[in-house]
Amino acid sequence: MTAIRSVVLGCGSYLPQRVLTNAELAAKVDTSDEWIVQRTGIRQRHIAAEGEFTSHLAINAARAALAHAGVDAQSIDLIVLATSTPDQTFPATAVAVQNGLGINHGAAFDLQAVCSGFVFALASADNFLRTGAFKRALVIGAETFSRILDWNDRGTCVLFGDGAGAVVLEAQAQPGTPSDRGVLTTHLRSDGRHKGKLYVDGGPSSTQTVGHLRMEGREVFKHAVGMITDVIVDAFNATGATADSIDWFVPHQANKRIIDASAHKLHIAPQKVVLTVDLHGNTSAASIPLALAVAVNDGRVKKGDLVLFEAMGGGFTWGSALLRW
Numbered sequence: 274m275t276a277i278r279s280v281v282l283g284c285g286s287y288l289p290q291r292v293l294t295n296a297e298l299a300a301k302v303d304t305s306d307e308w309i310v311q312r313t314g315i316r317q318r319h320i321a322a323e324g325e326f327t328s329h330l331a332i333n334a335a336r337a338a339l340a341h342a343g344v345d346a347q348s349i350d351l352i353v354l355a356t357s358t359p360d361q362t363f364p365a366t367a368v369a370v371q372n373g374l375g376i377n378h379g380a381a382f383d384l385q386a387v388c389s390g391f392v393f394a395l396a397s398a399d400n401f402l403r404t405g406a407f408k409r410a411l412v413i414g415a416e417t418f419s420r421i422l423d424w425n426d427r428g429t430c431v432l433f434g435d436g437a438g439a440v441v442l443e444a445q446a447q448p449g450t451p452s453d454r455g456v457l458t459t460h461l462r463s464d465g466r467h468k469g470k471l472y473v474d475g476g477p478s479s480t481q482t483v484g485h486l487r488m489e490g491r492e493v494f495k496h497a498v499g500m501i502t503d504v505i506v507d508a509f510n511a512t513g514a515t516a517d518s519i520d521w522f523v524p525h526q527a528n529k530r531i532i533d534a535s536a537h538k539l540h541i542a543p544q545k546v547v548l549t550v551d552l553h554g555n556t557s558a559a560s561i562p563l564a565l566a567v568a569v570n571d572g573r574v575k576k577g578d579l580v581l582f583e584a585m586g587g588g589f590t591w592g593s594a595l596l597r598w
């Protein structure tokens with residue numbers, strides 16, 4: 274038996290140059306480095322420059338991923354860009370990326386699932402590739418959350434940052450066994466009853482403004498670990514993988530306490546957890562591919578490794594993906 278799998282050919286990322294430290298934030302709002310580190314694990318975040326848009330971050334990350342994969346942009350026939358901070362209401366930021374890469378064939382679209390965006394985009398691209406609709410995809414998470422933060426709200430402005438990450442996926446025939454390379458399983462969930470717990474108080478249809486991010490932090494925290502662990506158990510059940518058999522856990526980087534609690538509940542060894550929240554803050558849909566690129570570039574993630582992604586975010590939305598590198 275053979276199976277078509279979406280195999281990762283390469284990954285890449287991009288962070289804006291400007292680093293904003295906790296100490297700088299403490300000079301603006303009533304907070305402290307100690308409070309932020311203790312509650313979240315975040316020490317700094319990157320902030321896009323004036324005139325630097327989500328599409329610019331995404332194009333840089335995409336170019337890095339294409340170079341890492343060793344493939345030409347012209348071979349890409351699908352771009353799925355996860356973002357909640359598009360350049361414009363429309364057209365999709367994905368078409369700006371497509372144009373920036375000099376591609377004018379295939380399809381490009383945005384996907385909006387807030388912090389779960391990368392996992393949702395990966396699952397979508399995987400499904401398109403496995404049906405044969407497309408052959409080679411760029412899956413990108415790119416955000417400029419600094420543009421939607423209320424910089425007077427200490428409960429949220431300390432948490433988020435800007436950045437982008439991308440992977441190149443290719444449809445490949447694999448033996449159809451658990452040792453296949455590529456995406457082995459994805460699990461997506463949403464529950465709109467929670468839509469008022471993490472949202473932006475503006476939009477084209479409602480206020481005709483961009484709005485600012487609002488969050489009931491404690492409520493998000495309360496639900497996060499249960500939701501995350503549920504979809505990871507789904508991934509384990511679907512594949513027979515276990516906390517012991519996975520090589521790397523690359524979670525959405527929102528908060529170190531949530532990541533630690535999820536790994537602990539699932540009995541995932543701490544040394545398998547890829548952590549970048551200290552350096553990047555929460556970059557929403559960009560956080561997983563940003564963390565992945567770090568672990569690939571420093572040699573931790575190697576060919577054949579079993580890699581687990583999870584994310585949870587506004588909506589609520591949440592999901593997991595398990596793949597063999």
Ligand SMILES: CC(C)(COP(=O)(O)OP(=O)(O)OC[C@H]1O[C@@H](n2cnc3c(N)ncnc32)[C@H](O)[C@@H]1OP(=O)(O)O)[C@@H](O)C(=O)NCCC(=O)NCCS
Nearest residue numbers: 304305308312388427428431490491493494527528585586
């Ligand atoms: C935001 C979060 C760090 C706050 O931590 P917490 O322990 O839940 O803190 P609370 O919101 O209960 O607030 C506790 C106190 O700290 C204060 N506080 C909030 N932000 C603060 C800051 N940046 N600096 C100092 N104090 C702060 C609150 O005002 C509150 O003060 P009070 O007791 O005098 O009212 C935490 O709720 C969290 O991480 N939630 C999940 C957020 C998340 O990951 N969202 C993205 C999901 S994709």
